[in-house]
Amino acid sequence: MENILNKKGPLMSNELSRLLEKSEGINYNTASQRVARNKKIQKIKGYFISNLSLCYLEKHVKDGLLFDSLNKAMFENGKKYWYTLNALELHGGIINQVFLECYTNYPIRALKGHLPFEKIIQKFIKSNILNFNKQYYIISPKLKKTNINSLASKTIEVIKGNIISDFGSLTKNIGLISYNTAEPFGEYGKLRWAFKGVSNITGLMQGNKPGFILADIIIGTPIYEKDVLFFIEKIKHVQSFNNASKIIPFLIVDDLSKEALSALKYHGIAIGFIKELFGQKYAETLKELISVLNNAGASLKSSPEKYLDLIKELKKYNEGLANNIRGALFEFVVGHIHSLHSNNSIDLGREIIENNSRHEIDVLANYNDKIVIAECKAKRSKTDLKTIDKWLGKKIPAFKTWVGKQETWKKKKIEFEFWSTGGFTDEAMEKLDYISSSASKYKVSYFKPDDIRNKALTMGNKKLKEALDDFFLITKV
Template structure:
């Protein structure tokens, strides 16, 4: 005969111990002591989750038949949310990163400090979630060292959107940095964003953007305060999705005597009513790209993310979409580097599309022998006969490609080639590489390219400056593409 505890688990699904003892008391008249004894003596069909994720190491029970069910994980996540567990906050934040994140960026969304007395550290959060079977850590061929969800039942796993989200978020961060500069929220030349080498710490907490701030409400005597922000390109955030950020901000405020007062901002596509209420109560800023940059830019950012998910197809089929994105997103001051880079890759893919059987954008090459990785901006395939990899160097009007840029590209060519020839169909193919720029080559860079072009026979190289790229567009009668090249890359606005 099944026990009362087992009947509760049958009816309500996997549950935390306090919920079960509450039902034993209210529905079956069992006192506290005997209710706890019933749980401690539970055996057979009743199991206890082996890794404690709930506060105060509260137990979570389930039946053997529920071990591999979606209900186990959804109920557990609900319990983590109800109890304010840091592990639940990290899981919800992982969800908003698509269930995949570089290991070095996990501290941003863990909701935990690097090291703080009486607090679970971000490394402990990762280790515990791995032990619980929620996450796994591994070296992905295209992404490097990452954390990935093992539980798609509770995290929306979306690896295909990883690169597009990363780029869209970098563009938002570029724009947010300029916004913070103009508003005086951060020290002009000391604003650091994701992707840069400088640490992005305020106290023991990591953010996507950090800056020392000299706004008077944040100052502590002569000591500066801080402005810090996290950015997400997609998703409407509910009260669960923002908990990691509220937790991080609250702990930062509690330790502000050591680190200084901080003004924190979370940027996302949108927020639900309960999320906005919780954010205001916590004293953090919840912003959208629309509130920061205007509705036109916000719409263009969403379009950019969708475009990058299928970059090659859109580059080949819809050049007007490329130029429209460039016009709309050019309103984000400071975004020129990341934005112009990806737009020039799309333009290059469009211009060479008819020279082969297929074209891809944003390929991560990895040498199977050395493990080295490098990005091929555009890869043009001509059946089994030939493969060409294009390096795209977008430059502002008057910009140049340096000898250091050329040396860096030449160093990566062996990795590109090793990645291509590992495919059997390309073993006999003619493999070549080209360096395209919208600017010009500095004299020493041009001299080296000319010399290397003459000496490389096994793996030929070529190069084109902005004028040569424009000539290709003119010859192909691609007026919209050539207009975009002139307006955004070739002709200085004061010329």
């Protein structure tokens, strides 16, 4: 059995039994019993039809083969569970709970004959397929080693939320939904939807019973036919109820494959292309912004001012969204400043696991002789002592340990920086001054609004100075 798995990779228990039957010259039932009783082979159970299990060796975890094998096995033999894995894979391995509820077709409230979202997700967590950190679900690093980009994933979710809000305003303004009924992340048919609105349009009314506009959204990733199956199944589900209300379903996208488009049209689903809903220029700006977010370090090296152009465009088309993602954009500012002095890599929004916790590195700058890790706060209020204590007491020790484990960085100096567009309270500055003057094993620096502006001035970058004055720093210091 181990020889078969070594050659073939992870296999479903019935496939392994058939191969064992052939190689050993025994009947299928005997082979199947031997597979079931073998304790050396690892198995994932409880997700597949006919009590099948996925059989694998420990080496498959290290080789990175297990996730893809599990994904394929669930698609073919446990479709209702596969939606969870596909949603995580579609979003870079990390997703907010409310979005995961949308991208799976599990009821969020008790529904006869259906396992609820909470029970299914708990099953994934107990099996160590997913981790949960109070708000976000993450593919377990034991299943798939992924460099989680928190900056991109969280910012794209903010962008999605803004588009959903704009979609609500649009449907209200043209009279498609009734005033004050737009509901982001609403529940309908005991399922979660990115958008729900009540409609009194004649074609949707049944006597005095209104219809509904329901929508979900996928952007910032290639969309194939399999990726829209969750939405098709959700629509089938709510339409199967006795006396079901009439609905108009929308899937909001920036782009999708021909096969996905055909599948949605075949099932009578309206496709809400962002360029058609909100204009070509705005759609292009969002697409470029998401591309920059997904490739932050490379973008800062190849086109360091691209994000500055996007800020200007975004403020023109949607200033509210620009303000909502100011924090993410400020990380680009700090990364931009470091990219001009470092010939090596710049990384933004990287998540690490250290000291039994997840920690997000806002900016990671790799110099020839040192590693710089910067914390960035783009708030109007001053950074307080509690925030600084958490940074000094929890984050820095974790970052220091993690850097020490990176083979090529062991001999480099390490520096920690805190950048705050709102400045610091007196207590916070007092603590930072003390640490920066007394720390001997590493360097600690902090940057107030005037320090940040002076950095831009010394760079001689007019665009950056304008962005700082007009967007980030608000008032001159």
